[in-house]
Amino acid sequence: MSPREPVEARPHTGRRRNPAVRRAVLDCAADLLAGPDGMAVSIDAIARAAGVSKHTIYRWWPSKGAVLLEAMIERAQQEVTIPDTGALATDLEAFLADTFRAVEQVAHLLRGLMAEALRDTAAAEGMREFIAARRDELRGLLVRGLARGELPAETDLELTIDQIYGLMWYRLLIVRSPLTTETAVHLSRTVARPGTPP
Amino acid sequence: MSPREPVEARPHTGRRRNPAVRRAVLDCAADLLAGPDGMAVSIDAIARAAGVSKHTIYRWWPSKGAVLLEAMIERAQQEVTIPDTGALATDLEAFLADTFRAVEQVAHLLRGLMAEALRDTAAAEGMREFIAARRDELRGLLVRGLARGELPAETDLELTIDQIYGLMWYRLLIVRSPLTTETAVHLSRTVARPGTPP
DNA sequence: CTTTGACGGAACCAACAGTTTCGGCAATAA
DNA sequence: TTATTGCCGAAACTGTTGGTTCCGTCAAAG
Numbered sequence: 001m002s003p004r005e006p007v008e009a010r011p012h013t014g015r016r017r018n019p020a021v022r023r024a025v026l027d028c029a030a031d032l033l034a035g036p037d038g039m040a041v042s043i044d045a046i047a048r049a050a051g052v053s054k055h056t057i058y059r060w061w062p063s064k065g066a067v068l069l070e071a072m073i074e075r076a077q078q079e080v081t082i083p084d085t086g087a088l089a090t091d092l093e094a095f096l097a098d099t100f101r102a103v104e105q106v107a108h109l110l111r112g113l114m115a116e117a118l119r120d121t122a123a124a125e126g127m128r129e130f131i132a133a134r135r136d137e138l139r140g141l142l143v144r145g146l147a148r149g150e151l152p153a154e155t156d157l158e159l160t161i162d163q164i165y166g167l168m169w170y171r172l173l174i175v176r177s178p179l180t181t182e183t184a185v186h187l188s189r190t191v192a193r194p195g196t197p198p
Numbered sequence: 199m200s201p202r203e204p205v206e207a208r209p210h211t212g213r214r215r216n217p218a219v220r221r222a223v224l225d226c227a228a229d230l231l232a233g234p235d236g237m238a239v240s241i242d243a244i245a246r247a248a249g250v251s252k253h254t255i256y257r258w259w260p261s262k263g264a265v266l267l268e269a270m271i272e273r274a275q276q277e278v279t280i281p282d283t284g285a286l287a288t289d290l291e292a293f294l295a296d297t298f299r300a301v302e303q304v305a306h307l308l309r310g311l312m313a314e315a316l317r318d319t320a321a322a323e324g325m326r327e328f329i330a331a332r333r334d335e336l337r338g339l340l341v342r343g344l345a346r347g348e349l350p351a352e353t354d355l356e357l358t359i360d361q362i363y364g365l366m367w368y369r370l371l372i373v374r375s376p377l378t379t380e381t382a383v384h385l386s387r388t389v390a391r392p393g394t395p396p
Numbered sequence: 397c398t399t400t401g402a403c404g405g406a407a408c409c410a411a412c413a414g415t416t417t418c419g420g421c422a423a424t425a426a
Numbered sequence: 427t428t429a430t431t432g433c434c435g436a437a438a439c440t441g442t443t444g445g446t447t448c449c450g451t452c453a454a455a456g
Contacts, residue, residue: 042412043412112316169368173312254403
């Protein structure tokens with residue numbers, strides 16, 4: 001996924017990859033997906049929109065899913081801060097508000113990616129990694145709250161995480177209702193109710 | 199969707215529809231989707247498995263999504279009782295346990311249907327109807343609890359429903375962890391905590 | 397027996413994912 | 427400058443899919 005720098009003996013000769021091509025492909029993929037007919041975006045369409053040959057796309061990405069995944073990761077991973085204010089309620093609220101805002105901006109991308117992941121095993125695998133990473137962030141936040149006694153000691157963390165991200169994906173994919181800051185506030189209140197201190 | 203009986207002036211002449219064809223198509227569609235390669239089930243494959251011509255399938259269903267939707271509805275709608283024991287906790291628990299059990303049995307169908315709905319507007323519309331009906335059932339259950347003061351008066355019902363079905367779909371589509379009776383118990387406890395009586 | 401209409405078979409189309417071939421051109425090492 | 431490496435576009439190609447169309451057959455009813 002990450003374009004690691006290969007440790008080559010030879011310092012690299014020949015023509016270099018054109019960064020503008022990469023940008024054009026990722027941007028056009030995202031734009032097309034956000035368009036009126038965003039459900040069905042073909043590689044041909046992306047290539048045409050980006051002024052790039054299909055050949056070039058397949059030189060750098062193994063599949064359509066990989067293109068969408070990279071476009072999404074690039075846009076989503078940029079700014080979701082992981083707060084640590086010392087209180088679970090405020091941490092969670094900030095984290096969710098931030099996440100929801102980021103997610104709303106790549107909603108089309110996520111829907112297209114999910115459609116791909118439901119058919120292509122490779123795309124599904126890439127998704128799973130991304131999702132696992134997001135779960136880890138949220139779990140860390142909850143664990144701190146749990147340690148401070150801000151959650152009942154017997155809280156099932158995985159279930160809680162499932163509930164939070166479940167609501168997010170459900171609204172994103174199925175009912176398509178918006179994820180607002182109010183949702184974040186409301187959700188963090190229903191989830192993180194004070195428990196019995198240890 | 200429902201095969202309504204047309205009010206024809208002429209009492210119907212000619213050869214009748216073979217019910218065995220319908221059964222074979224729906225059953226084979228479900229079976230293929232549950233198979234090892236369930237992500238990609240083509241109309242051709244369904245026709246081949248059912249010993250039926252593609253022509254016949256398209257005579258009775260407008261699209262692949264319609265076939266899957268009908269197969270799913272037929273299997274899912276059969277036995278999810280809506281309990282009314284007088285107490286929200288037990289109602290919810292029974293309803294969710296029942297729902298989860300039914301859903302687990304058509305999990306493959308639901309995933310295939312969702313994949314279709316993310317691409318095809320018509321399939322998405324069919325899904326929305328089905329989902330709205332399920333939401334109505336759950337809402338009725340919660341409203342009764344709310345009226346009895348078993349939920350805080352200020353409870354946001356839609357959010358609560360989103361949380362419940364959100365968890366369900368999230369596990370079904372994304373993390374693919376099982377929906378057990380324990381999940382139902384656990385979930386109904388975290389959602390339906392006693393509120394301030396009116 | 398005639399009409400209506402369900403059904404199978406097969407050919408057909410357009411769109412798509414993905415691959416391959418070719419020829420040109422840009423960057424680097426010599 | 428020149429040879430080499432390798433990026434890039436154009437376009438043809440394969441195989442699969444959803445969906446349509448035509449034809450011939452066969453079953454049910456009047």
